Amino acid sequence: MGDTSLLRTPLYDLHIELGAKMVPFTGYDMPVQYPLGVLKEHLHTREKAGLFDVSHMGQVRLRGADIDAVIKALEALVPGDIAALAPGRIRYTMFTNDQAGILDDLMVTRFEDHLYVVINAGCKVDDLAHLKAHLPAGIEIEYLGDDAGLLALQGPAAATVMARLLPEAATMGFMSARAATIQGIPVQISRSGYTGEDGYEISVGAADAEKLARLLLAEPEVEAIGLGARDSLRLEAGLCLYGHDIDTGTNPVEAALTWTISKRRRTEGGFPGAAIVQAQLAEGPARKRVGIQPEGKAPAREHTEIQDLAGNRIGEITSGGFGPTAGGPVAMGYVTAGSAAVGTRVQLIVRGKALPATVAAMPFAPHRYFKG
């Protein structure tokens, strides 16, 4: 404990107090699990509510004299339809490069006078440099800092819990955000998350983050949940982890993220790599991200080779492990287009043995987002 070269989130002392096992993750000393353990933390989140410290993620506000100019400038870097966002609405999109490779995935919230963007911890430095290099003069990039607080409350009881502290949270639509005050603490709250469950993500200043976390943990339904369960929850939900399921070597079409690109953006293009995305939308990608359901009990981990039944290599697992809610192994990976249909039988090479598996629909645990 106490590697001083690592950054700490504002909840570091609380994690230690709660008995978390801390590990280095993207430059931060982060809780991978608490005494409850990954399996029970995962199941608790699906059953009640889990509190996650995601303060390592980057929070950025983009401002300018004219919000439409800010929107236009960001749209030049992402395929997402930011202009279509009403104030207070959120969209998932990605920064692409000229080859349509994914530089990072991000959440964009449109407010009346600015955009609020959440980027991956491991990509923060590069993303900020990318924004600086490509956003035109007159657009201000405000990085909220390495110690800005970001908490996630996820699970079927999240709405009940949050309503006790902030009644208006109960009726917030999925993928919407607003400024609010919780017991005197100024926050920005959104109805969103990374588990497939209903829930909230709450941006809070470093000075108030621990107070807010303690308020939420004091609710009987809430347990602190570490990065281990965060990973198994998002895998069951079929959500991509940057650097594993998507990276500069994959484009949004191959990654099965075309749902994030509106008809207007498909037609107009105007983002890095647009011509490649348009061509792949028209012709179909050569390979595709799919769910993989191993038939036996053995988990297939990242980089496991995927073969067709004739033994030809057709791809690789990019995320795989045990799904506590699924009750067995689950995985996702890329396969050649001809093998991407749900139900296609494949084999996974685990410790030299070919294990049977099937291309499966995702998510592995049904999404239970708030539908109002």
Add this chain to the structure above:
Amino acid sequence: MTIRFTQDHEWIKLDGDVATVGITDYAQQALGDVVFVEVPEAGRELTKGKDAAVVESVKAASEVYAPVDGTVVEGNGAVADEPSLVNTDPEGEGWFFKMKIKDMAQFEALMDEAAYKSFIAGL
């Protein structure tokens, strides 16, 4: 019954001419929730320090190494069916396999309980 331990956190318990092998309480705590176990089949020849079984937690896969040379007599089917036995009873019901030891000198050279306790205290 005599018990010995390896630096890879396996225990090996001798009963007559058959030894039972598993992972220690220290190892199961470090692994966390065990979700998959693969045990060797009877008759398989094992080489000291080489792969003998597999244990996986939610997050990661680990090998269980053969503590000594020998031949597998039995793999524990119960632990393959119910991997959480490794967490709840690592040095009892959560055993991995039984083996016939080829060279008793290899067994005697492993750490005894006191040596293993001081070994993990130093980690």
